[in-house]
Every structure is written in structure tokens, then in C-alpha cells.
Amino acid sequence: MISDQINVLLIEDEEFDVRRVENTIKPFKERIKIIDVVSDGLSAVELLRVKKNLIDIVIMDFQIAGGLRGAHLIKKIKECDSALQIIVITKMTINITDYDFAHNLLEAGAFWYCTKYPGDIEDYIYQPTDFVISIFNAYERKKLIKEKQKSSQKIDKNVEDILSNKKIIGVSPAMKDLSQQIIKCSKSNAPILITGSSGTGKELVAYNIHYKRERKYENFILPDQLIESELFGYEKGAFTGAEKSKPGLFEMAHHGTIFLDEISELPITAQVKLLRVLQDGELEKIGRTEKIKVDVRVISATNRNLEDEVRNKKFREDLFYRLNVVPIHVPPLKARKEDIHYLADYFMNEFSIDMGKTMPVITEDAMKLLIDYQWHGNVRELKNLVQRLLFYDEKIITAELIQTALGKNPSRSEHYFSIDSLSFDSTDGPKPLKMMEKIFREKYFKYIRLQSDSDADAAKKLGLAPPNYYRMCKELKLK
Ligand SMILES: Nc1ncnc2c1ncn2[C@@H]1O[C@H](COP(=O)(O)OP(=O)(O)OP(=O)(O)O)[C@@H](O)[C@H]1O
Numbered sequence: 184m185i186s187d188q189i190n191v192l193l194i195e196d197e198e199f200d201v202r203r204v205e206n207t208i209k210p211f212k213e214r215i216k217i218i219d220v221v222s223d224g225l226s227a228v229e230l231l232r233v234k235k236n237l238i239d240i241v242i243m244d245f246q247i248a249g250g251l252r253g254a255h256l257i258k259k260i261k262e263c264d265s266a267l268q269i270i271v272i273t274k275m276t277i278n279i280t281d282y283d284f285a286h287n288l289l290e291a292g293a294f295w296y297c298t299k300y301p302g303d304i305e306d307y308i309y310q311p312t313d314f315v316i317s318i319f320n321a322y323e324r325k326k327l328i329k330e331k332q333k334s335s336q337k338i339d340k341n342v343e344d345i346l347s348n349k350k351i352i353g354v355s356p357a358m359k360d361l362s363q364q365i366i367k368c369s370k371s372n373a374p375i376l377i378t379g380s381s382g383t384g385k386e387l388v389a390y391n392i393h394y395k396r397e398r399k400y401e402n403f404i405l406p407d408q409l410i411e412s413e414l415f416g417y418e419k420g421a422f423t424g425a426e427k428s429k430p431g432l433f434e435m436a437h438h439g440t441i442f443l444d445e446i447s448e449l450p451i452t453a454q455v456k457l458l459r460v461l462q463d464g465e466l467e468k469i470g471r472t473e474k475i476k477v478d479v480r481v482i483s484a485t486n487r488n489l490e491d492e493v494r495n496k497k498f499r500e501d502l503f504y505r506l507n508v509v510p511i512h513v514p515p516l517k518a519r520k521e522d523i524h525y526l527a528d529y530f531m532n533e534f535s536i537d538m539g540k541t542m543p544v545i546t547e548d549a550m551k552l553l554i555d556y557q558w559h560g561n562v563r564e565l566k567n568l569v570q571r572l573l574f575y576d577e578k579i580i581t582a583e584l585i586q587t588a589l590g591k592n593p594s595r596s597e598h599y600f601s602i603d604s605l606s607f608d609s610t611d612g613p614k615p616l617k618m619m620e621k622i623f624r625e626k627y628f629k630y631i632r633l634q635s636d637s638d639a640d641a642a643k644k645l646g647l648a649p650p651n652y653y654r655m656c657k658e659l660k661l662k
């Protein structure tokens with residue numbers, strides 16, 4: 184049983200009709216409440232601007248005094264809150280077979296309309312059951328619209344969160360050009376091939392293309408490995424061990440995007456199948472003769488020279504052209520030195536927040552060193568270096584510290600580990616075992632992290648699965 188209260192705003196300038204409306208809904212006065220009565224359009228809109236969350240339904244007379252009325256007023260009400268439902272009551276003077284009139288009202292955004300009873304019917308404005316049922320229906324519609332708005336807001340929020348996590352930082356002309364390309368690409372469906380050295384941000388570009396397009400609510404699929412059975416799926420019994428049929432990732436990406444990272448590693452048989460998907464939008468499952476239609480945007484990436492692979496017959500030429508409809512190149516970091524400062528600051532800030540630390544200051548010399556460095560590992564290397572720098576727990580990041588973090592200052596580095604990092608200050612006497620265990624673990628984790636290129640690398644050295652590594656780092660307040 185639905186029992187929430189339905190709040191109504193009544194726009195009516197004749198006392199007599201206000202009374203007739205009130206009386207018509209009287210048997211349902213517990214559920215339908217007239218919250219306010221106003222006599223002109225302007226006051227109604229003003230009131231709705233303030234109280235729109237308190238009102239569900241507007242019942243409005245079509246012919247009222249004042250300039251703002253009719254279809255114009257309906258539109259203004261809808262502008263306050265598109266979920267508000269409007270029931271129009273008009274005088275009998277309106278021709279009841281005037282379909283254009285009815286159509287215009289609905290077009291403007293009205294939910295329903297009825298012609299008032301003649302003045303000699305003093306108790307009711309309209310056939311009471313019809314009138315009340317329309318109010319209930321209007322209310323259900325309002326609730327549905329509100330729910331829909333809420334869930335799409337949630338989805339929008341998720342997309343926003345993803346995009347803010349995947350922000351592309353950079354001020355260089357190359358990066359500005361890249362963001363223009365991303366906007367252009369996100370409007371089309373053409374296959375994209377992203378090239379660039381390792382760590383330049385190819386995956387990041389792919390995410391941005393997907394989440395900035397209209398189909399951002401659809402799946403963005405990033406296969407772990409480019410294996411035929413994973414990509415295209417198989418039917419039950421297609422090979423020994425295929426006990427159930429399995430949908431391929433292309434099927435899961437239907438209407439969305441699939442990101443084929445390191446495309447040069449795609450086996451030749453899978454290359455043929457991919458070509459078919461790109462040419463005809465048809466998917467061939469292993470063990471199935473019938474084809475499945477799919478609509479998938481393909482973004483691929485490589486840090487190799489795919490043209491060389493074509494020349495060496497490792498990659499099909501026809502597939503190369505199909506994939507490379509829109510080429511995007513992400514230049515190496517050393518070719519866009521203007522970005523280094525911004526990237527370093529950005530990562531420093533992000534990691535400091537994550538680790539609950541105050542952001543350290545980078546000296547001018549230190550920044551110069553970062554700008555002049557070769558960055559063979561590109562942005563990924565810079566990001567890892569910044570994270571490593573924060574583990575040193577220094578308020579000021581000097582050029583020397585960077586040299587140390589880069590492993591270019593071994594004596595200094597030993598000093599860090601032996602004096603500050605791995606020895607235990609016991610001047611205030613022995614510490615309880617539990618506390619020592621924690622300190623020991625913390626120091627050891629820090630030490631291993633400093634010796635590693637990435638968190639994944641540190642986890643491996645510690646013999647931990649990455650999720651457990653993160654959990655322990657969190658417990659030790661290192662993250
Ligand atoms: N312009 C940028 N702004 C912010 N972060 C970036 C930028 N470019 C790269 N990164 C970050 O650097 C890391 C490496 O980027 P990404 O994984 O996209 O590189 P890639 O080109 O795909 O590398 P690989 O070829 O090794 O797969 C990621 O953590 C990414 O978020």
C-alpha cells in the first residue's frame with residue numbers, strides 16, 4: 184500500500200473553484216494535501232523556486248489573471264523542476280474537441296488536463312474519481328522520474344570519479360593537442376591506434392576517450408591478455424575442457440569500448456577474427472558457425488613500431504590499416520619538458536593526500552634535475568619516483584635526495600637505510616615487543632619500497648599479493 188503524502192500547489196484565482204477542488208479531493212485529504220494556493224503565475228513560480236522539493240504536483244487553472252499563464256506557465260514550472268507534474272483545469276469555454284489545444288498543453292509539459300464542471304455544480308470541479316486517480320498517477324510518475332534522476336546522477340558521479348582519477352596532466356602544446364584529439368575521437372566510432380613509449384600514458388588516453396563519449400555508461404573492457412578464447416569466447420564443447428560456453432570480451436563490450444593493449448602481441452588466428460569484427464561487426468565464437476553482431480569501439484595501443492611488425496610478417500597489413508584509422512601518438516616525456524613540473528606537483532599532491540602527509544616542497548635545483556633527467560620510463564617513472572621520494576619523509580626535497588632516490592647516490596642511500604631507516608633508537612630503554620614488531624615491519628616495508636620500482640615490485644619482493652601489500656601498508660600508515 185502506497186501511503187506517502189502527495190503535496191499539491193494550487194494555482195487558481197477564483198475562490199469558488201478553489202473550494203470545488205478542495206472538496207473534490209476531500210475524501211483523500213489524508214493523502215492529498217494542498218500545501219499552498221496562489222492566484223497568479225509569477226507567485227507560483229517564485230514559490231516553487233523556494234519550495235520545489237516540498238511540492239509534487241501543481242494543479243493550475245488555465246485562465247488566470249496576470250501575464251504568466253497557460254503553456255508559458257507550464258514551461259516555467261517545468262524549469263523549476265522537471266519532475267513536477269502538472270494537472271491543468273480549464274473553463275468549459277474551451278472547445279472539448281480541440282485536439283490542438285490539448286496537444287499544446289501536453290507538449291508544454293502538462294501531465295493531464297480536464298475541463299471544469301459548469302458553475303451550477305457547486306461541489307465538484309470534475310468527476311471526482313477521475314480527478315483523484317489522475318493525481319495519484321501524476322504522483323507515481325513524479326516518483327519514477329525522481330528515481331531515474333537519482334540513478335543517472337549516481338552513474339554520472341561514477342564517471343566523474345573515474346575521470347578525475349584518470350586526469351591527463353600537461354600544458355605542453357603536444358598535450359593540448361592530445362586533449363583536442365581526445366575530444367574529437369570521443370565523438371566518433373572509428374578505431375584508434377595509440378602509439379608511444381612505455382609509460383607515456385597510452386592507457387590513460389584510452390580511458391579518457393571512452394569516458395568522455397556519449398557511450399560512457401557502457402562497458403570499457405581492458406583484457407588482461409590478448410587470448411583468442413578470452414576475446415571472442417567459445418561454445419560449450421568447442422574443445423576439451425570447454426564445459427560451458429563462455430561469452431567473449433567483445434560481447435561484453437557491446438555498445439562500449441574494448442582496449443587492446445600491446446596489440447602487436449595478438450596471435451595471428453585472433454588477428455583474422457579481429458579483422459572480421461572491424462570489417463563486418465561480426466563475432467566468430469570458437470565452436471560456433473553462426474555469427475554474432477557486435478557494436479564495439481576498438482582502441483588499441485602499442486609501444487612497438489607496428490609497421491615493422493607488418494614488414495616482418497608478424498602482423499597482418501590489412502588489420503593494421505583497420506586499426507590505425509585514427510592514429511594518436513603520445514610523445515615521450517623528455518620531448519615535453521614543460522609538463523614535468525606540473526606532473527611532479529600533481530603526483531606529489533595526490534600521494535601526500537593518500538599517505539596522509541603534508542606535501543613536501545621541491546627546491547629549485549631539485550626541479551631542475553627532474554626537468555633535465557632523461558625519463559626513459561616516461562610519466563610512469565616520474566610517478567614512481569615521486570612516490571618513492573615521499574617514503575623518505577622529508578619536508579624539503581633536494582636535488583641530492585632525488586639523486587639518492589634515483590639510485591645515483593649509493594653512499595647517501597646506504598646512509599639513509601642504515602642510520603635512519605633500519606636502525607632502532609633505544610635511548611629510552613627497551614620497547615614492548617608488540618610495538619617493536621610494528622616498527623620493524625614498518626621500517627622493513629619502507630626499505631623494500633625504496634629498493635623497488637613500483638608497489639607491485641615491492642609486493643613481489645615481500646612475497647605478498649598486491650591487495651595484501653596495500654592492506655598492510657595501510658595498517659602501517661604508509662599509504
Ligand atoms: N599526462 C599524465 N597525467 C597524469 N598521469 C599520467 C599521465 N601520463 C601517464 N600518467 C600516469 O603514468 C602511469 C603510466 O601511464 P599508462 O599506463 O597510461 O602508460 P602506457 O603508455 O599505457 O604504458 P605501457 O606502454 O607501459 O603500457 C599511469 O599511472 C598514469 O596514470
Ligand SMILES: [Mg+2]
Pocket residue numbers: 385386444
Ligand atoms: Mg599501457
